[in-house]
Amino acid sequence: MKIDARGEQCPIPVVKAKEAIKQLGGNGQVEVLVDNEIAVQNLLKMAGQKNYAATEEKLGESDFKIVFTVGDIDGKKEDIVTDFFVADHIDRGLLVAISADTMGTGDESLGKVLLKGFIYALAKADALPASILFYNRGAFMTALASDSLEDLKELEMAGVEILTCGTCLNHYGLTEHLAVGSVTNMYTIVEKMTAAAKVIKP
C-alpha cells in the first residue's frame, strides 16, 4: 500500500500510515512518502514502538520514503503483531458474554444473523474487549461450522481472549470441534465476570 503524505504536517503522515496499516489487516507492507526529516522521525518512532520493521530512504532534498513491514511476509513475526494489537485496542475492563447462538428473542434465523453481525462488528470496533465468554448455545459460535469463526480468529489475533465453557461444549457434543480460543470452566467465568468493569451481553 502506498501513501503520499508529502506536503502534510505532523501528525497527518503518521495518522495516514496508521490507517493504511490498519487496512492491511495483518501482515504486509506500507510505503509512506514525506517531505521532511521530522515526519520521518515521527514515523520511525511509531515503527519502534509498534515493533514494525521500517526502512528509510532519502530520495531527494525534501523527499523521503519509509517502508513499514508489518509482521513478516512469511509470517515469522506474527507474535509481535499480536502484541502490538494487544497494547493498542484492548479495553481491559470490557467483557462480552455470549450465551446463545442467536441475538435477542424472536425469530431464530434473524437472531442468528444478528449475532453473526454483532461478532463481525465487534471485530472491527476501535476498543476490543479483553475477553469473550461463550456458554450454553453460545458454544456453537466457537465450534466448527460456526459462521463467525473468521471474525473470532481475527479477534483472537488482536489479543482478545476467546473462552468457551467446557461443560457446554461437552453437552452439545462439540468438545472435539472447538475451532477458536480455549476451553474454560465456571470458576473462570465467574472470576472474569465479577472482575470486569463492564459486561456486554448481546
Next chain:
Amino acid sequence: MQSSAKDILFCKSGGCSAKLGAGLLRHVLEKLPKVEDKNLLVGFSGSDDAAVYQLSEDLAIVQTLDFFPPMVTDPYIFGQIAAANALSDIYAMGGEVKTALNIVCFPEKMDLNILGTILLGGSDKIHEAGGVVAGGHSIADEGIKYGLSVTGTIHPQKILKNNACKPGDVLILTKPLGVGIVTTANRVGQASTRAMDKAIESMTTLNKYAAEALRKYDVHACTDVTGFGFLGHLSEMIADTCSAVIYYDKIPYIEEAYIYAEEFLLTGAGQKNRNFLGEKVQFDEVPFPYEEILFDPQTSGGLLAAIDSKDAPDALKQIQALGLSCAIVGEIKEQAEIKIQVKKSDEEIER
C-alpha cells in the same frame, strides 16, 4: 453550511508548535553581534523569557512578544489564549503587566468580525491582567496569526531569572502538560470535547495567579513552559550549573494526552524538542507516552519554578487552590554528566 470561523481558523500548525526549533534559533542568534548595555539586565543571551531594561534604581521594564497561528477554532478563545501566552513571560520574570500592543496577520478577504472577536478575547485577558491594550499593528497575510507585545514593570532586584536555580531546590509545575498533543489530536478530529475543554481551560488561565502565589516564597528561578516543552525549558533553567531529576509519575498532564500520545498524534515540534535535547536527557524506564508529554510543546503553559524545598509544600497548596492540576515534579541537583534524568519517583516526595 456557511463557511464559519470554524473552518477558516484552522491552520496547519497552531500555537507554540509553530515555533522555530530551538537549535535552529540558537544557530542564528549566536551570530548576531552582542551589544553591551549595562541597563539591559536580561537580554536573549541567557535564553530567558523576557527582556528586562533598567530605567532607574528601583524600576525596570519587562518586555516580551509572542504570536502564533490559531490552535483552536473559536476566535474569542484563540484571542484569550494568545494573550494569556504573551502575558505569561512577564509573570515568569516576576513582573507586573502594564501595556500591550496587538500583532495581527489576517487575510484581507476574511470576515473582519472574526478578527474583531479575536481581538476582544485578547483585550479581555489584558484587562484581567490589569493592563491596557495601547495599540497594535496588522499585516494582510495568507493565514491568521495573532499575539501581543507586552510591557510590564519590575524592581531590578526582584527579577526572577530562569536559570538561577540551586541544588536542593524543588521544581513546581503549575499547569498540566499535554495541550500540544490534545490540540494536535483535535486537528485530526481525534480529540474528545472533554480533552479540548481541559486544554482550553489551561491555556486561557493567566499565570498571574500562580505567580502571585509563588511570590510569597523563596523562588530561585522561574520560567514558563511553552514551545520547547517541559524538558526544553527545564534545560534552559538548569543551564550549565545544575542538573535535575524529574519524576515522571508526578507530572500533571491532561489524561487524554497520554492516550493520544499512544496513538502517535504527535507534533513535529515535539520531535524537534527531542532532537534538540538529545543526550542531555536520560529516560530510565519511562513509558513512551510520558516521554512525549515531557517533550510536548505547550501553548500558554504553566510556570516552572525552582523553589526552596522548605517552601515547596506550602507553595504547592496555594497553587493547587487555584484549580488547575499542578505538582512538585522533581528536584534540582548538583552539576552532573546527565543534565536531566527522568525516572519514577522512588519515594513519596512531599506534596
